[in-house]
Amino acid sequence: MVAAKPLDMQALQVFVATAEERNMSNAAKRLGLTQSAVSQSIRQLEEQFGVVLFNRERRPLSLTPAGLALRNRGVLLLDDMSRLKAHVIDASRGIKPDVRVGLVDSFAGTCGPAFIKAMLLQSTTLSVRTGLTPYHSEALVGRDLDIVVSTDPLADLDGIDRRRLLSEQFLVITPKAYTNKVRTPADLRELSEAQPIIRFNRQSHIGAQIERFLRRIDVRVPHRLEVDTADTLASMVAGEIGWAITTPMCLLQAGEYAKQVRLNFLGAPGGGRSMYLLARHDEYSHLFDEVYAIAHSIASTSLRRRLATIHGDLPKLVEIDKETQDESSGA
Numbered sequence: 001m002v003a004a005k006p007l008d009m010q011a012l013q014v015f016v017a018t019a020e021e022r023n024m025s026n027a028a029k030r031l032g033l034t035q036s037a038v039s040q041s042i043r044q045l046e047e048q049f050g051v052v053l054f055n056r057e058r059r060p061l062s063l064t065p066a067g068l069a070l071r072n073r074g075v076l077l078l079d080d081m082s083r084l085k086a087h088v089i090d091a092s093r094g095i096k097p098d099v100r101v102g103l104v105d106s107f108a109g110t111c112g113p114a115f116i117k118a119m120l121l122q123s124t125t126l127s128v129r130t131g132l133t134p135y136h137s138e139a140l141v142g143r144d145l146d147i148v149v150s151t152d153p154l155a156d157l158d159g160i161d162r163r164r165l166l167s168e169q170f171l172v173i174t175p176k177a178y179t180n181k182v183r184t185p186a187d188l189r190e191l192s193e194a195q196p197i198i199r200f201n202r203q204s205h206i207g208a209q210i211e212r213f214l215r216r217i218d219v220r221v222p223h224r225l226e227v228d229t230a231d232t233l234a235s236m237v238a239g240e241i242g243w244a245i246t247t248p249m250c251l252l253q254a255g256e257y258a259k260q261v262r263l264n265f266l267g268a269p270g271g272g273r274s275m276y277l278l279a280r281h282d283e284y285s286h287l288f289d290e291v292y293a294i295a296h297s298i299a300s301t302s303l304r305r306r307l308a309t310i311h312g313d314l315p316k317l318v319e320i321d322k323e324t325q326d327e328s329s330g331a
Contacts (some may be wrong), residue, residue: 005048009081012074014041019071022060045070099123099287100150102136105231106206107275109253110306111298115149118294122287128218135204140278147291151205159281162294166299168247169272169317170213172264175240182243182264185217192221196242198233198304199226206273210245213271230254237261247273248307248317258310265313272317296320 018027018038028035046053053067063071101119102110106190108130113115129136129145133152139145141157153162174183174191200207207226214221225242227233233244234254238261251258277295279288300320307314 007127008041008044011045013078014038014076015045015067016071016078018042018054018061019063019067019283021260022062044257066084086251089214098125098127099147099289100127100145102129102131102139102145102150104133104136104150104205104275106247106249107132107149107295108255109230110154110249111295112304114298115295116299119291122290122294128185132203134203137278140280143215143280146283147288149275149295150278151209151273151275153274153276154278161279161281161285161288163277164321165275165277165292165295166321167274167319168249169173170210170245170247170266171251171317172243172245172249172266173237173261174264175236175237176262177240178262179245183267185219187264188214188217188219188221191243192219197221198222198236198242198244200224200233200246201226201228204228206250208245209273213245218286227293234258234261240261248314249275249303250307251310251314252303263311263314265317 013032017030018024021027021030024038025035028038042053049130051066052064053070055062055064116128133150136145136148136150137152137154140148141324154160182188230250230253233246234257237244238257277292304315
């Protein structure tokens with residue numbers, strides 16, 4: 001089988017210019033060509049496609065249905081080609097033309113705006129996806145996302161670069177009316193007998209982490225109510241429906257509800273979670289370092305200040321990793 005002849009992009013440019021000018025002479029002047037060269041390019045395209053592109057019996061020229069279809073698609077192709085050189089140069093400088101980022105909800109809801117504003121300087125096109133950690137992990141492995149801020153380090157997978165951004169400890173939130181202090185597993189058992197626990201969805205990574213924490217400290221709590229989001233969780237507690245275990249970032253994500261609940265700081269043995277920056281190994285390593293620096297700066301400054309507005313001791317539950325931490329890879 002004879003391979004189809006590739007489309008001549010210069011001939012396509014001549015055709016689009018003629019379609020826009022509706023006159024071969026004007027198109028020739030615009031492109032710095034002779035009129036005969038323009039006419040020859042268009043005839044070559046017509047022979048290649050086996051169609052007539054212009055109705056030459058009318059003045060000014062008008063497009064046939066086939067010509068209209070080629071013009072509409074041709075304009076897009078030429079636009080892509082005009083951006084190709086800039087994209088290649090950007091890539092050589094470590095700038096990815098099209099960056100697809102996944103952000104776990106608690107990071108997106110607290111650090112997201114500042115992070116995205118800075119990321120717009122690192123790419124020509126930015127796509128941001130928020131939601132639950134498991135979906136982002138699958139999308140990263142499946143090459144639907146390029147960089148992910150996640151609470152799951154994907155430690156069992158090879159070919160993943162990972163750097164920890166921060167760690168945060170769990171805390172207990174109760175209704176304002178519940179005045180007993182909650183610091184120990186015994187206090188949690190007493191609390192669970194007085195009020196029901198409001199859980200994060202068990203399909204979420206934080207929900208699974210909290211369940212493991214409760215089992216580790218031997219606190220068995222009946223399963224009655226679970227919710228999907230941090231603000232819903234805090235609103236339920238503020239409404240005196242029950243109590244919950246959460247994190248500083250999730251509490252900040254809850255907005256005004258964070259100030260309508262009582263905060264209880266757990267003593268040892270505590271529990272918590274970490275947040276990581278993930279990417280596929282050896283893909284845009286320069287960009288990975290830049291993104292880590294952006295996220296680290298935001299967590300170190302604005303995140304701590306905003307947590308302190310809720311409670312002076314809340315920033316103490318968040319440990320920001322050193323920016324010079326070595327990158328790890330499962331390659």
